[in-house]
Every structure is written in structure tokens, then in C-alpha cells.
Amino acid sequence: MASNVSSSQRQYGPRLAPYACDPAKSRGRLYPETESPPRSCYQRDRDRVIHSAAFRRLKHKTQVFVYHEGDHYRTRLTHSIEVSQIARSISRALGLNEDLAEALALGHDLGHTPFGHCGEDALDAAMRDYGGFDHNAQTLRILTHLEHRYAAFDGLNLTWETLEGVVKHNGPLIRMDEGARGTIPEAILEFDAEYPLDLSTWASAEAQVASLSDDIAYNNHDIDDGLRAGLFEIEDLTPVPLAGPVFAAVAERYPGLDRSRSIHESVRRLINAMVSDLLAESRTRIEASGARSPDEIRHRNQPVIAFSAAMTENDRALKRFLFTRMYRHDRVKAMTEVGRRVVRDLFDLYLPHPERLPEEWRDEAAGRSKRETARLVCDYIAGMTDRYALDEHSRLIGGIEIA
Numbered sequence: 144m145a146s147n148v149s150s151s152q153r154q155y156g157p158r159l160a161p162y163a164c165d166p167a168k169s170r171g172r173l174y175p176e177t178e179s180p181p182r183s184c185y186q187r188d189r190d191r192v193i194h195s196a197a198f199r200r201l202k203h204k205t206q207v208f209v210y211h212e213g214d215h216y217r218t219r220l221t222h223s224i225e226v227s228q229i230a231r232s233i234s235r236a237l238g239l240n241e242d243l244a245e246a247l248a249l250g251h252d253l254g255h256t257p258f259g260h261c262g263e264d265a266l267d268a269a270m271r272d273y274g275g276f277d278h279n280a281q282t283l284r285i286l287t288h289l290e291h292r293y294a295a296f297d298g299l300n301l302t303w304e305t306l307e308g309v310v311k312h313n314g315p316l317i318r319m320d321e322g323a324r325g326t327i328p329e330a331i332l333e334f335d336a337e338y339p340l341d342l343s344t345w346a347s348a349e350a351q352v353a354s355l356s357d358d359i360a361y362n363n364h365d366i367d368d369g370l371r372a373g374l375f376e377i378e379d380l381t382p383v384p385l386a387g388p389v390f391a392a393v394a395e396r397y398p399g400l401d402r403s404r405s406i407h408e409s410v411r412r413l414i415n416a417m418v419s420d421l422l423a424e425s426r427t428r429i430e431a432s433g434a435r436s437p438d439e440i441r442h443r444n445q446p447v448i449a450f451s452a453a454m455t456e457n458d459r460a461l462k463r464f465l466f467t468r469m470y471r472h473d474r475v476k477a478m479t480e481v482g483r484r485v486v487r488d489l490f491d492l493y494l495p496h497p498e499r500l501p502e503e504w505r506d507e508a509a510g511r512s513k514r515e516t517a518r519l520v521c522d523y524i525a526g527m528t529d530r531y532a533l534d535e536h537s538r539l540i541g542g543i544e545i546a
Contacts, residue, residue: 160238162434162447164347169415170303173287173338174296184302189246191299195292196287197253198223203258203484203528204252216368219252222360226251229418230349230356236422237429239349239449246301247308247353254281256525257532258482258530265486266521273517280328281525291521304437307340308350314446317343344441348429350447359417362461367410369469377405383464385457389413420454481543485536486524490541493520499539 159165166183179187192198201220212276217225227248234244255278256262267276286309310316316327316401325431326344335342366386369375381387390409393400397408426445434440450458469475493500497508497516504523508516527535536543 158238159240160429162348162429162437162440163239164243164304164349164437166240172300172302174300176300183242185240185242185246185305188299188301189242189249189299192246192250192253193285194292195253195285195299197290197526200248200526200528201252203530204212204255204257205262205529217364219255222364223249223252225364226353226356226360229359229414230353232449233352233418233421233425234349237245237348237352237425243304243308243347244349244352244356246305247312247350248356250282250286250305250309251312251353251357252278252282253285254278254283254300254525256486257527257529258283258479258486261479261482262486262532265483266490266525269487269490270517270521273514273521274329276521276525277328277330279310279313280330281522283334283497283525284522285522289526295349303338303340304347304349306334306338308346308353310335310340311342311344311346312350312354315343315345341441345443346441347437347442348448351446352412355421355448355450357420358458359414359441362458363410363417364412365465365469366461367384367406369465370406371403372474374472374474375468377409379400381467384460385416385454386413386461389416412503415500417454417458420449420451422451424451441473471490474515482529485532485543488536488540489532490520493523495527 152223164185166185169184172184178184182190198220201223202218204219227245229243230248231241233239234241256266256276258265263276263278270276283306285298286301286306290298293300310331316331331340331342335341358445366380370377377390380390386409389412390405393405393409393412397405400408425448428445428449432439432443432445432447434447449455494513498505500508500520500523504519508519511519524532533543
């Protein structure tokens with residue numbers, strides 16, 4: 144009897160579902176390359192992300208707390224690793240390609256600025272007259288242009304499926320009933336013109352997994368970090384759906400358990416509850432779709448990877464709690480204002496004075512228009528770590544007192 148398992152599946156890992164992305168059927172790379180056995184093309188993508196300079200810089204980029212506030216809080220790097228673990232587990236359970244999901248999870252935050260979302264807001268405001276700033280588009284720029292590691296091309300030359308997942312992990316960028324392209328970042332439109340990423344369809348199931356794994360990771364780990372930082376207490380979570388009952392159940396099951404272990408046990412259970420719900424809902428949606436290929440997943444009118452309606456509402460309630468009690472906390476807001484000021488001050492210095500940039504960036508700025516120079520300055524600032532941005536501000540402009 145002939146086997147219906149492809150040679151790539153036999154070589155590269157567990158059997159894939161028919162709707163999973165098979166490396167043997169990848170749409171390839173912008174610049175054709177001979178692949179590198181025994182790795183699949185998606186394993187190679189993952190490895191290229193891990194070895195990139197942008198990935199290393201995530202170690203000192205804010206998740207919520209800036210690096211000086213403590214060694215035990217999440218950074219963009221530790222967050223990305225945690226997202227990849229969740230994405231791999233979900234993908235394996237659903238018969239999806241774990242390596243593609245892992246590459247997307249590890250690379251999804253490469254485009255973030257120093258100081259988290261406040262840095263992104265400040266850079267977007269500074270770039271308002273020059274095309275704006277979007278961290279997803281910046282991730283694409285890093286992967287396709289800004290990383291300079293290979294002799295034959297700029298960027299990392301990742302597969303079509305990985306680039307598609309980076310750009311469309313939150314859904315189609317062009318709705319078929321609208322056809323509007325005006326709100327799509329320039330970097331995405333420019334690359335799509337050279338290497339079309341099918342902006343009107345959903346991304347692969349693996350990209351959808353990576354997106355929701357991001358939600359699961361940051362919601363639950365922000366609870367962990369917020370509690371350990373003293374921004375709120377366990378009792379404050381009592382009225383929050385899902386979170387409150389889980390913490391109560393742990394307290395009942397383990398009376399007298401120390402606070403640190405209670406937090407870890409509760410967060411572990413929260414992650415398990417959200418993953419279990421996602422698996423059940425996604426299996427139902429996949430079966431109902433009848434999809435037999437990745438392209439059938441892409442052309443659905445809704446995602447196949449999703450929470451149930453009840454868990455979606457729990458997720459929203461948790462986000463509302465964290466927004467009010469953590470992200471808007473005075474301690475976090477104080478650092479947010481510092482981050483905004485540092486980013487804006489540096490942009491306002493470099494744009495009219497590109498000669499103040501480091502030599503390699505200064506050479507790149509020679510002969511450019513103001514708009515092109517603004518994008519170059521934006522790329523430089525976006526790549527900074529929190530620590531480097533603070534040091535450069537102190538060196539070039541003056542120090543800022545931080546709590």
C-alpha cells in the first residue's frame with residue numbers, strides 16, 4: 144500500500160494534517176536558494192530568526208517593565224520564547240507545522256521599538272509626515288531589508304509562508320468587500336508589489352496559532368509580572384472572569400501555599416484553560432470547514448483557529464483589567480512618558496542632523512531626501528534597546544531621571 148505521507152514529513156517530523164503547511168510545498172523564497180538538509184525550509188527560517196541581531200536585541204526591549212526595574216520580569220525576548228512554546232504545543236496537537244509556527248512566534252516582535260507600545264506611538268507620531276510607523280511593517284523591513292548577514296541578499300530571505308504569517312497574522316489586510324489599501328503600511332505595500340503575499344486572504348493556520356499564542360502568553364504573564372511587581376493583588380482578580388475562579392480554586396486546593404507558588408500554579412492553570420479551549424474550538428472549526436489544504440484555510444471567511452465565544456469574552460475581560468490596573472498604573476505610566484520623550488527627542492535630533500548618526504548609518508543617509516532620511520532615522524531608533532536609547536539620549540541630549 145502506498146503511503147500518503149510526503150517525504151518531507153517523514154524527514155522533518157510528525158505527520159502533518161492536510162491543511163498544514165508542508166515544507167515540500169512551500170512557495171519558496173524571494174531569492175532562490177538551495178535548501179539545507181536535514182532542516183526543512185521552515186526550520187531554516189526559525190534558525191535565521193534566532194541568529195539575527197534583531198532577535199538578540201529583544202533581550203533589552205520592554206515588554207511592560209524597562210530593563211532597570213528587575214531581572215525577573217519579561218522582556219520581548221523571554222516573551223517571544225514563551226509564545227513559541229505555546230505555539231508549538233498547539234500546533235502539534237492540531238497536526239500543524241510546528242516549525243513554521245515557531246518561526247512566526249519567535250519573529251513576531253522583532254519590529255518593536257524601545258519602551259514598548261509608547262515607543263511605537265512616539266515614533267509613529269514623529270513619522271506622521273513620512274509614512275508613519277507600524278511594528279508589524281517594521282518586522283517585515285527587518286526580515287527583508289535591514290538585517291545584513293548574507294552576501295547574496297539583504298534581509299533573511301525567509302519563505303513566503305513565514306513572511307505571509309508575519310504580515311497577516313491578525314487577519315487579511317484587504318477585505319474583499321472593501322478593496323481598500325490606504326491604511327496598509329508603506330513597507331508592506333512596497334514588498335507586496337515585489338513579492339505578492341495575498342493580502343486579501345487569511346494567513347495559514349500556523350500563523351493564526353502564533354497570533355493567539357501571543358495573546359495567551361502576554362495576558363497570563365502580565366498577570367504574573369503585575370502581581371510580582373505589586374501593581375495589584377490576588378484579591379483584585381476576584382471579580383475577573385476565569386482568572387478569579389482559578390486563583391480561588393488554587394487557594395482552596397492548597398491552603399497556606401506561599402504567594403509565589405500560588406501565582407505560578409494559578410497562571411499555569413490559566414494558560415492550560417485557554418489552550419484547551421482554543422484546541423476544542425479550533426478542532427470544531429477545522430472539521431466544519433472541510434479544509435484539505437492550507438489554501439482552503441486561507442480562503443475561509445473567518446479564522447479556523449479561535450477561542451470559544453465564552454473564552455473570547457474572558458480574554459476581553461482580562462485585557463480590560465490589565466489595561467486599567469497594570470498598563471495605566473502610575474508606575475508604568477511614569478516610565479511610559481520617559482520612553483516617549485526619549486524616542487521623540489532622538490528623532491528630532493537625528494532628522495535635521497543625520498551627521499550625528501553612527502558612521503554606517505551616516506553613510507547611508509548621504510544624498511537622501513528628507514523623507515528617505517526620516518525612514519532611515521526611524522529604522523535606527525526602532526532597532527535600539529531601552530538601555531541603548533537611554534544611553535544615547537544621555538550622551539547626545541542629556542540624562543532623564545527615571546524612578
